[in-house]
Amino acid sequence: MRAFAVSLVIGFNYFILFYYGFVNLIYTALLLVSTVVILRYIRKIRYSPFKDFITSPETPPVSILVPAYNEERVIVRTVGSTLAVNYPFFEVVVINDGSTDATLDTLIRTFHLRKVDRAYRNVLKTTPIRGFYYSPDVPNLLVVDKENSGKADSLNCGINVSRSPYFCTVDADSVLEDNALIKLMTPTVESPVPVVACGGVIRALNGIHMEDGAVRRIDLPRSSLAMFQIVEYLRAFLFGRVGLDAMNGILILSGAFSLFRKESVVEAGGYRPKNVTEDMELITRLHRRAIEGKAPYAIKFISDPVCWTEVPESLKMLGRQRRRWHLGLMQSIVQNRSALFNPRYGKFGWVVLPYYLFIELLSPVVELIGYVAVVLSYLFGLLSVEFMLLFFALAVLYGIFLSTASVFLEEVTYRRYPRWSHLFRLLFYGVIENFGYRQINSFWRCQAFLKYLVGMRKWEYVEKGKNVPRGARRS
């Protein structure tokens, strides 16, 4: 029995070693590709025509969809920032998802809305509408009040109501930069291949100073948890997604700020309310449908346009958010398992889905089992303490390398955090996030794995932020 256990542990140790090497190889490759792509992109921005498109009648109209549930605290700020974007033709559709707080009343009062009647075409089936609110003073704002049914259903409702060929989803606790939408649309308009979806960058709003719905001064939050997430977002958006985008392999575009071609989404059947990460599931389905239809298509990620969003500042809320993200990833992969290693789907089936399955989905589980295996190996006398410590140090150092490389990429590209103190804090948190924060993240993702296995697949409500951003308090 002991011999069997020892063999098992040895075998698993080798597996961990190779898996770790393989994952890091992939990450390094992604980092290298991203560095090249992002530096090229930065040079290309200089001749980007987005400023021409701001005044061009050829720029396609966009509906900005803002689903809101109990957002009375931030909804005015969000709507204000979306109404202030530099874009020639757009409408803002706020979908009040049966809020139990004063979200609707706040909107009515602030924007002097009155109830209007409108034909509602239930193309994508949704829960019933309670009313439409409009004001001639703000003619491009429409508020839809509907019965509560979740974000996906609210977005479907917004799609039904929207009158533009493109729609952009924005979370109710987010703030768009004034040129964010036009920067997202420009590559879409310029692409000779139809772009069915396009996502921008999400950054943490915590610590930001705001005025009249716009970002006035960028600062960093005091909360360590928010700081960890800022570094994490830099890593995810500046090298993870950029690398995957280089091969049209993006599966995750943040629902907090993404642009979609309406026709493609309606044809695909809209968002699926049963998925906990409806945005990812939709992107996966859009990939599949386009490949099945043998039509040229692109799903893009653009590393320049920014949407600032609040990130959780408590471990409880962050844990909920991460569990939900991982659960959603799992659902999407399981639902699309028929495409996995299926020659019909080309690189989507052979590279993209396996990447998300073996690297993104399974890595926390392997990591956790790895910790157990290390302890067992030590107990069985299979591992020297020296080796164990060296291996752990290597893992930590590699994590530090990825984090600091992300901060470096930010520095050579967008440099949004202007002060020296910002830079040093980012580098500092890039180092220390590898001691505890990364491990607790893996733990939450493993929890999601277990939850999925036992059938607990419900949306966990996340209250973001802890304090209202400074400018918002004033308003």
Place this chain on the structure above:
Amino acid sequence: MFADLDRILLVSLAFLLLVILTVLGATIYRRAAALRRYRILDRNRERYGKRFRELIDEGKSVEELSAFAFPSHSAEWHAVEHVLFGLLADRGYESAGVALFDKLGYRSYYERKLENRNIIVKSSAAEKLGRMRCEASTGKLVPLLDERNGEIAPVTVRALSKIGTREALEAVLDRLPDLYSRSFVSRKSIESSLRNFGPAAVPDLVRYGDQYVDPVSRASVLEVLGVLGAPEALPFAFRNLGDGDSDVRAKALKLIGAAGGGLPPGEKDKVAALLDDPVWFVRLQAAKALGTLRHGKAEPVLAKRLMDANWQVRNAAATALVLTSDNAIGIFLDTLGASDRYAKESVCEEIQKTDFVYRLIDNLVSPGGETYGKSREILKIMASLGYGTPLREYLESGADDRVRRELTLIVQERAAS
């Protein structure tokens, strides 16, 4: 075995540590270098910005300003470039700015860059020459349109459109079908750029549009003419109304809608005929065009389109009827009496959106008569379909007591039924 592994790990650790320290150092150095660079640039920009304006105001010739020709890539060179772009945005200094770009060597520098093999360098140079409005560079830019690269083509088209000369326009139009067939550039991108040539481009756009065999180029030209709202292009639009390509027909209608205000009734009939087109977006453009052309004879066909299968067409037809017809009340009443719920909702929505509902409410002031009866009936149907908000609003805050009485009755009748 562990000893070997330990050594491998130690070497890896040392290497990784070195890489991390390099990345940290590079990050800090980069920040310091960028700050220094921008400080110098800002200082020079302020200094030269003032100086250039002063000298131009003093009436100095471009030749006299040649002392500001600095070595390329120096901090001063970049600062002067910024300043000159600033001058272009200022009407009073615009021509001096264009001349100075030439005199101080920027044009020749960027023209040399056009020969670079790196596509980003080349595109960047093309964009700069366009922004500098260097007419003399047209000849150097045009060959870039023939390059087999999808990145350079849109930038070159845009640069040429900013230069805005006839030679530049002809160069683009000559190659339009080829650019589209090679899928190197999107239509929106080209159309945005062509618009920059302005109304002076209309004759050439029409001439080329007539010559194009491929429908994509023709539709594109029609779209640009529609945005420019060029009445002189109307004959070209009418020649394309019978085209086999639906996109061409739709764009021709869009142009007619935008520029055809003074058309004779016979021509407007041709537009009305396209309300029966099999393609929905052609019908949509026809309905929209008839809304702006105000063609009374189109009433029956527009009324028919209130029952169109496509909601955009229904809405556009309803809007056109409100704008065009004296008999809109009768037509709407007929449609609201039909059984198609979607058609009825479209009509109700447009009656509200176009504020026609307030005309209906005003008609209640004097009871009796056909208009009163029809208006009352429409309002009653609207209330029963859930479009009663304007009625309720009037009941709450309307000025005329007679109208409020009528509306109360309508609401009561609806409740009773």
